[in-house]
Amino acid sequence: MYLRLCILFVLLTALVGAEPDPHSFSRPEQAQVTHLDLDIAVDFQKKQLIGSASWDFQLKEGNKIVFDAKDMQIRSVQADGKYLPFALGPEVKWLGQSLTVFVPDGTKRVTINYATRPEAAALQWLKPVQTAGKKEPFLFTQSQAILARSWIPCQDTPGVRYTYDAKVKVPPQLLALMSATNPTEKNAEGVYSFRMPQAIPSYLMAMAVGDLEFRSLGDVTGIYAEPVMMEKSAYEFAETERMVDAVEKMYGPYRWGRYDMLVLPPSFPFGGMENPRLTFLTPTVIAGDRSLTSLIAHELAHSWSGNLVTNANWNDFWLNEGFTVYLERRIMEELYGKDYADMLARLGYGDLEHTLEETPSIDTHLKLELKGRDPDEGLSDIAYEKGYFFLRSLEDQVGREKFDKFLREYFDDNAFGTMTTEAFLERVKNRLGPDLGVDKWVYSAGLPSSFQEPVSTRFQQVDNQKERFFSGTTPSELETKGWTTHEWLRFLRGLPDTTTVAQMKALDQQFHFTDSGNSEILAQWLVTAIHVGYEPAYPAVERFLVRVGRRKFLTPLYRELVKTPEGKERARKIYAKARPNYHSVSVGTIDEIVGWGE
Numbered sequence: 084m085y086l087r088l089c090i091l092f093v094l095l096t097a098l099v100g101a102e103p104d105p106h107s108f109s110r111p112e113q114a115q116v117t118h119l120d121l122d123i124a125v126d127f128q129k130k131q132l133i134g135s136a137s138w139d140f141q142l143k144e145g146n147k148i149v150f151d152a153k154d155m156q157i158r159s160v161q162a163d164g165k166y167l168p169f170a171l172g173p174e175v176k177w178l179g180q181s182l183t184v185f186v187p188d189g190t191k192r193v194t195i196n197y198a199t200r201p202e203a204a205a206l207q208w209l210k211p212v213q214t215a216g217k218k219e220p221f222l223f224t225q226s227q228a229i230l231a232r233s234w235i236p237c238q239d240t241p242g243v244r245y246t247y248d249a250k251v252k253v254p255p256q257l258l259a260l261m262s263a264t265n266p267t268e269k270n271a272e273g274v275y276s277f278r279m280p281q282a283i284p285s286y287l288m289a290m291a292v293g294d295l296e297f298r299s300l301g302d303v304t305g306i307y308a309e310p311v312m313m314e315k316s317a318y319e320f321a322e323t324e325r326m327v328d329a330v331e332k333m334y335g336p337y338r339w340g341r342y343d344m345l346v347l348p349p350s351f352p353f354g355g356m357e358n359p360r361l362t363f364l365t366p367t368v369i370a371g372d373r374s375l376t377s378l379i380a381h382e383l384a385h386s387w388s389g390n391l392v393t394n395a396n397w398n399d400f401w402l403n404e405g406f407t408v409y410l411e412r413r414i415m416e417e418l419y420g421k422d423y424a425d426m427l428a429r430l431g432y433g434d435l436e437h438t439l440e441e442t443p444s445i446d447t448h449l450k451l452e453l454k455g456r457d458p459d460e461g462l463s464d465i466a467y468e469k470g471y472f473f474l475r476s477l478e479d480q481v482g483r484e485k486f487d488k489f490l491r492e493y494f495d496d497n498a499f500g501t502m503t504t505e506a507f508l509e510r511v512k513n514r515l516g517p518d519l520g521v522d523k524w525v526y527s528a529g530l531p532s533s534f535q536e537p538v539s540t541r542f543q544q545v546d547n548q549k550e551r552f553f554s555g556t557t558p559s560e561l562e563t564k565g566w567t568t569h570e571w572l573r574f575l576r577g578l579p580d581t582t583t584v585a586q587m588k589a590l591d592q593q594f595h596f597t598d599s600g601n602s603e604i605l606a607q608w609l610v611t612a613i614h615v616g617y618e619p620a621y622p623a624v625e626r627f628l629v630r631v632g633r634r635k636f637l638t639p640l641y642r643e644l645v646k647t648p649e650g651k652e653r654a655r656k657i658y659a660k661a662r663p664n665y666h667s668v669s670v671g672t673i674d675e676i677v678g679w680g681e
């Protein structure tokens with residue numbers, strides 16, 4: 084009976100369209116936007132964006148259109164030169180408010196005049212000291228998952244796509260950039276125009292304003308960075324054009340014109356964000372040796388998985404991230420060989436094991452149930468790594484050739500559209516075969532019993548050296564020649580809880596981890612240092628936490644600190660200093676870990 088009801092439900096939703104997005108007030112089945120004209124000015128003194136969003140839309144039913152808005156001042160709404168009545172709904176946790184505009188028959192466009200609040204969750208306003216150049220202020224946005232509504236009133240669901248044009252006014256010494264066609268130079272007026280001719284969902288709206296310059300890296304690739312960061316950045320990301328070529332060969336044309344990247348100040352809360360035409364990047368991937376560029380492969384891959392074929396809502400998030408990790412590792416394999424990609428997969432598996440241990444079993448399904456919750460809660464290694472291993476299991480079962488063809492057609496057939504988990508599984512069953520065990524992967528906890536751990540041959544040698552160290556070999560005698568960041572991460576992640584302070588000291592003397600300029604290595608080392616009480620690293624912990632705002636690094640460090648009463652004390656002291664440097668996304672997470680405001 085239950086099964087029949089389920090089938091009926093699937094059929095019905097297929098007939099009337101997908102279920103409504105639980106994280107948006109908008110009702111696209113009644114009225115759906117198609118194009119945005121944004122006209123805003125950036126005021127650093129007031130920490131405010133002020134201007135208008137004009138939306139073209141299609142009215143399908145009734146006489147209203149509903150938008151999402153959060154912490155925003157709506158001043159007026161107009162259509163065809165007349166003021167329109169509008170209503171803001173009650174504030175709902177995480178979601179903000181509905182903005183309902185009542186429109187006469189035949190209305191095709193409304194203009195919303197608005198201003199943001201200084202605490203708008205998507206925006207981070209940085210003082211000059213928080214930038215690399217220290218001379219000019221900086222502003223950046225982070226819209227995914229549901230923060231676009233805090234800087235533009237919009238239908239904030241990945242199920243709605245639209246094209247946009249924008250005009251942005253900034254102080255004349257600064258350059259403005261968006262997820263769109265971008266200027267390469269400042270102009271005296273400080274007024275910049277943008278065009279995004281491909282339809283995108285709201286979570287890919289992005290803007291940055293700062294003392295920025297441009298350098299070309301290849302035919303379609305280039306980098307934006309603060310002047311003092313340019314040299315290092317251009318070196319680090321020089322191989323991006325080769326990555327574009329590699330994905331195009333496997334999965335079809337890059338459909339977005341240019342692929343440029345922007346290096347942000349260190350408070351950027353993520354490693355990268357796949358804003359179309361302009362990936363946003365943390366400076367913590369600049370290691371000096373190009374060893375962390377799988378992150379570029381990842382953000383670039385989103386130009387197919389995510390930006391081109393988009394998860395219908397955040398319950399299907401694994402469709403964005405699992406596919407992207409799969410593509411990322413295929414790109415890395417193309418460029419640097421199977422050994423290299425195997426190391427990435429093995430490290431990913433380690434993360435997944437860890438996440439599986441600490442995640443409630445219902446949240447270890449690929450398909451999530453995030454209704455009534457912050458979609459941020461779905462942002463875990465489950466979507467990324469379990470998603471990856473699921474796709475890899477399909478590849479293993481049907482063979483690479485067939486699977487690549489399947490993926491290529493998937494992107495072509497669904498380009499500039501949305502995808503649900505159910506529709507994807509249907510496609511797998513129809514095109515690859517009915518018996519690939521897909522339901523187990525998607526609707527059950529953990530990993531299927533048939534799953535086999537990935538192997539990395541290069542890590543076997545690392546494990547041997549680790550064993551030698553713990554059976555008394557001094558660090559200088561370890562065979563570590565030629566180790567890349569990934570071998571070091573394997574080594575450091577494998578340090579047991581029982582590692583002694585003396586052993587930490589010996590390792591530090593030989594390999595200088597506490598002074599490492601590689602943020603992945605440093606962050607991992609510092610977690611262990613806190614865990615075993617290796618005090619010489621404590622000042623480095625504080626420096627790192629105050630400077631860097633990347634949540635992936637902050638979370639394990641604060642979690643480790645708060646495990647003891649003294650550590651918690653220290654965590655709170657450091658956090659008091661560091662908190663003003665973090666973006667709201669990181670503040671939300673760390674407040675909870677250290678019990679801020681309790």
Ligand code: BES
Binds near residue numbers: 378
């Ligand atoms: N799109 C994500 C970042 C994101 C996800 C922001 C959900 C907000 C909500 C981005 O592509 C990403 O996955 N970044 C990772 C990089 C990585 C896995 C290589 C990150 O920031 O660590």
Ligand code: ZN
Binds near residue numbers: 381385403404407
């Ligand atoms: Zn991603």
